[in-house]
Amino acid sequence: MSKISLVDSVIFRLLGDECITYLGNSGDTHLLDSISAAIINEVKENPLSKDVLFNILSKNFESDDDIELSLCLDSYILELSSLGILNMEN
Amino acid sequence: MVINTPLIVCLRNILHDEIKLSNFEAMDWELVVRQARKANLLSRTAYFLRENNLLASLPDKVQGHFISALYIYDANVQAYCWEVEQINSVLSDAGVPCLLLKGVAYIESNLMSRKGRVFSDVDIMVPKDQLKKAERALIKCGWITSDLNPYNQKYYRLWMHEIPPMTHLTRHSNLDIHHSILPPTAKLKPDNNKFWESCISLDKNNLYTLSQVDIVLHSATHLFHEGEFDNGLRDLTDLDLLLGEFSIDRSFWDKLLNRAREQSLGRPLFYAMRYSSIFLQTKIPAGVLKDMESEAPPKFLVNIMDFLFLRALLPNHVSCSDQWTGLARWILYIRSHLLRMPLYLLIPHLLRKSWMGFFAKKR
Amino acid sequence: MSQFELRNRLADGLRFKVGNVHISISSTIPEVVEHFEALYCSYELLDKSEFIDFYIQVLAPSIFRRFFRPQVNFSFDGFFPFKPLPYSQAAAMFEWGLNWCITTHSHQYLMIHSSIVEKNGEILILPGASGKGKSTLCAALVCSGWRLYSDEMALIAIENGKIFAVPRPISLKNQSLNIIQNFSNDVVFGSTVTNTAKGDLAFMKVPEQSLEGISGDAIPSKIIFPFYKGKSATHFQAVSKGTAFMQMIENSFNYNALGKTGFEVLSKIIENCDCFNLTYDSLEEAVSGINRLGEK
Numbered sequence: 001m002s003k004i005s006l007v008d009s010v011i012f013r014l015l016g017d018e019c020i021t022y023l024g025n026s027g028d029t030h031l032l033d034s035i036s037a038a039i040i041n042e043v044k045e046n047p048l049s050k051d052v053l054f055n056i057l058s059k060n061f062e063s064d065d066d067i068e069l070s071l072c073l074d075s076y077i078l079e080l081s082s083l084g085i086l087n088m089e090n
Numbered sequence: 091m092v093i094n095t096p097l098i099v100c101l102r103n104i105l106h107d108e109i110k111l112s113n114f115e116a117m118d119w120e121l122v123v124r125q126a127r128k129a130n131l132l133s134r135t136a137y138f139l140r141e142n143n144l145l146a147s148l149p150d151k152v153q154g155h156f157i158s159a160l161y162i163y164d165a166n167v168q169a170y171c172w173e174v175e176q177i178n179s180v181l182s183d184a185g186v187p188c189l190l191l192k193g194v195a196y197i198e199s200n201l202m203s204r205k206g207r208v209f210s211d212v213d214i215m216v217p218k219d220q221l222k223k224a225e226r227a228l229i230k231c232g233w234i235t236s237d238l239n240p241y242n243q244k245y246y247r248l249w250m251h252e253i254p255p256m257t258h259l260t261r262h263s264n265l266d267i268h269h270s271i272l273p274p275t276a277k278l279k280p281d282n283n284k285f286w287e288s289c290i291s292l293d294k295n296n297l298y299t300l301s302q303v304d305i306v307l308h309s310a311t312h313l314f315h316e317g318e319f320d321n322g323l324r325d326l327t328d329l330d331l332l333l334g335e336f337s338i339d340r341s342f343w344d345k346l347l348n349r350a351r352e353q354s355l356g357r358p359l360f361y362a363m364r365y366s367s368i369f370l371q372t373k374i375p376a377g378v379l380k381d382m383e384s385e386a387p388p389k390f391l392v393n394i395m396d397f398l399f400l401r402a403l404l405p406n407h408v409s410c411s412d413q414w415t416g417l418a419r420w421i422l423y424i425r426s427h428l429l430r431m432p433l434y435l436l437i438p439h440l441l442r443k444s445w446m447g448f449f450a451k452k453r
Numbered sequence: 454m455s456q457f458e459l460r461n462r463l464a465d466g467l468r469f470k471v472g473n474v475h476i477s478i479s480s481t482i483p484e485v486v487e488h489f490e491a492l493y494c495s496y497e498l499l500d501k502s503e504f505i506d507f508y509i510q511v512l513a514p515s516i517f518r519r520f521f522r523p524q525v526n527f528s529f530d531g532f533f534p535f536k537p538l539p540y541s542q543a544a545a546m547f548e549w550g551l552n553w554c555i556t557t558h559s560h561q562y563l564m565i566h567s568s569i570v571e572k573n574g575e576i577l578i579l580p581g582a583s584g585k586g587k588s589t590l591c592a593a594l595v596c597s598g599w600r601l602y603s604d605e606m607a608l609i610a611i612e613n614g615k616i617f618a619v620p621r622p623i624s625l626k627n628q629s630l631n632i633i634q635n636f637s638n639d640v641v642f643g644s645t646v647t648n649t650a651k652g653d654l655a656f657m658k659v660p661e662q663s664l665e666g667i668s669g670d671a672i673p674s675k676i677i678f679p680f681y682k683g684k685s686a687t688h689f690q691a692v693s694k695g696t697a698f699m700q701m702i703e704n705s706f707n708y709n710a711l712g713k714t715g716f717e718v719l720s721k722i723i724e725n726c727d728c729f730n731l732t733y734d735s736l737e738e739a740v741s742g743i744n745r746l747g748e749k
Contacts (some may be wrong), residue, residue: 011716013724015693015698016694020716022713025171025175027168027172027709027712029699029708031698116504117504120504124508127530128530128532151475154559158558159560161560161561161711161714162710165710165712168712169712408530
């Protein structure tokens with residue numbers, strides 16, 4: 001089961017609902033929304049599998065449709081990986 | 091010519107851990123800051139002051155300038171490590187080995203000469219027969235050649251030892267790609283294959299540096315072929331640190347001299363040792379200096395070179411200049427061109443550049 | 454100091470301080486002498502034993518260029534960062550050049566392109582590039598009881614997040630000149646410089662209250678991004694801290710150069726500030742609105 005973790009050189013601050021991240025290797029700064037903020041906050045200490053992440057987030061974000069939330073989570077993970085913020089380890 | 095300016099006195103102390111700066115007053119420190127800034131040595135001076143636990147005891151205003159330079163140094167290191175990763179990723183995929191030169195090499199190899207060293211370009215060397223492949227791969231990944239003037243393209247590609255400088259489209263970082271240490275048109279002709287045969291592989295895939303003796307020879311050759319010496323004193327401090335670190339192994343000196351003779355680079359090495367001893371009191375065994383005398387030019391020429399370099403290698407600051415400094419710099423500028431190109435190529439080149447410069451102004 | 458003495462001191466190198474910045478300026482250009490006489494008479498002088506941060510010269514490039522299509526050059530300790538400008542812009546060149554010196558060589562601070570004013574221990578940061586109205590608004594606030602820290606740059610010490618004041622004459626352009634002259638009767642200006650790249654320009658003298666007794670303990674409490682818009686109502690819109698953070702980066706001189714340190718310093722500032730966009734046409738209403746915000 002692949003696990004999601006925060007890239008080592010990333011630091012972040014939660015500002016209200018949003019999150020500002022700084023990438024230590026590229027020097028890029030990103031402003032991220034509440035869902036990204038929640039994901040980053042959950043994986044900052046330890047890598048988590050997608051299933052565990054899904055369970056945690058579904059309690060915080062209301063959605064009637066589990067499939068929709070799961071797809072949403074997938075797309076966030078992909079986006080944050082491509083930005084260099086998250087790792088997907090096997 | 092007075093060599094003992096506050097900056098040089100300070101450097102002699104801090105580079106060799108022999109601190110006798112207690113008689114430095116506020117005005118001396120002001121000159122250290124001003125001269126160091128002009129010589130591109132502010133962050134190196136700051137680094138060694140901090141390493142020797144001297145920074146915190148300086149007056150606040152003096153500290154501020156050094157601390158400013160250290161922040162820039164840290165950012166420089168971070169930015170260029172990232173840059174090297176991007177460049178190597180492209181070259182590695184294209185199957186082109188990437189040999190790092192100068193500042194980036196010192197950082198990636200974790201040498202003492204990385205300390206406080208700032209630089210504005212990444213310099214790399216690739217095999218001559220893979221130069222075009224490297225250039226194409228980099229262009230596909232966002233680098234562009236900065237100078238598209240056909241004459242300048244010919245100057246760089248045919249006569250010099252590099253393709254025109256490249257810049258990254260979005261990061262605006264600069265990359266100089268060389269295929270040899272000296273231009274093909276230069277008087278000195280070291281065998282470039284020998285540099286590749288002895289190069290050192292870094293832990294990271296596809297990244298290389300020159301061997302220890304070759305790093306010193308490259309630094310010496312580069313400095314003493316230069317036309318402009320804004321970084322002259324800085325490069326001399328590089329040499330001081332490189333020699334200090336590598337000569338912990340006593341056999342280094344013999345290896346260095348043998349290699350210099352093998353590659354016909356004895357003359358620039360002679361100057362490097364002479365001027366780093368004079369300016370920075372670099373610790374070179376007397377026997378080695380005596381041995382190097384066989385690489386020296388005739389005595390009268392050494393006297394002329396002293397006249398020129400003892401001025402040009404000082405910081406380009408009003409406090410370090412006398413009435414001959416301007417002339418000395420100009421003569422060395424002409425000398426550097428003569429070293430890179432024979433007269434029959436140089437004269438038309440300089441005429442052509444003046445012509446192009448005149449028309450550029452008119453537009 | 455008489456004009457005669459001022460001229461002599463400037464010829465040798467006038468040494469003075471602005472906030473914590475120590476400057477030596479040498480110039481024989483009459484416009485520069487007048488500029489200093491009008492606008493810098495209250496600044497503290499330094500003697501020759503004191504450390505100077507920036508040695509500056511404002512001079513004609515050559516004797517030829519002193520008289521034929523006269524030009525002026527700016528030198529920072531022997532380095533010429535700019536192309537020469539028309540001679541009439543000598544005073545402006547000093548001010549722009551000094552801005553360049555500070556923003557290029559002061560990375561012990563996180564520097565934001567902004568105006569900064571202070572009242573009752575609270576600092577207001579007004580970020581914005583030229584043309585958005587920040588200098589005009591800053592001048593109006595300074596005429597309304599706010600202390601000027603700077604009209605051009607926030608210097609935030611990396612070590613402890615404190616804001617350092619560098620209160621210098623406020624540069625005002627074109628219509629802003631008339632607006633501020635109408636806003637307050639007590640305003641003193643230096644000579645107007647015409648035909649600069651930014652139009653007509655003059656510098657407003659800093660009130661003496663701004664130069665005295667800066668405690669250094671004031672902390673930033675509000676960040677207001679001003680947008681002058683003709684015929685608009687005065688409107689404060691709260692902005693999320695995240696959005697304000699990204700806008701501050703865009704207005705920073707050296708956030709990128711400072712790397713991770715810049716991120717950490719800016720985070721601390723933003724965490725403690727309320728952030729707003731301010732759209733306005735009427736300067737009086739904008740100033741009252743800001744005063745009311747401060748009272749809440």
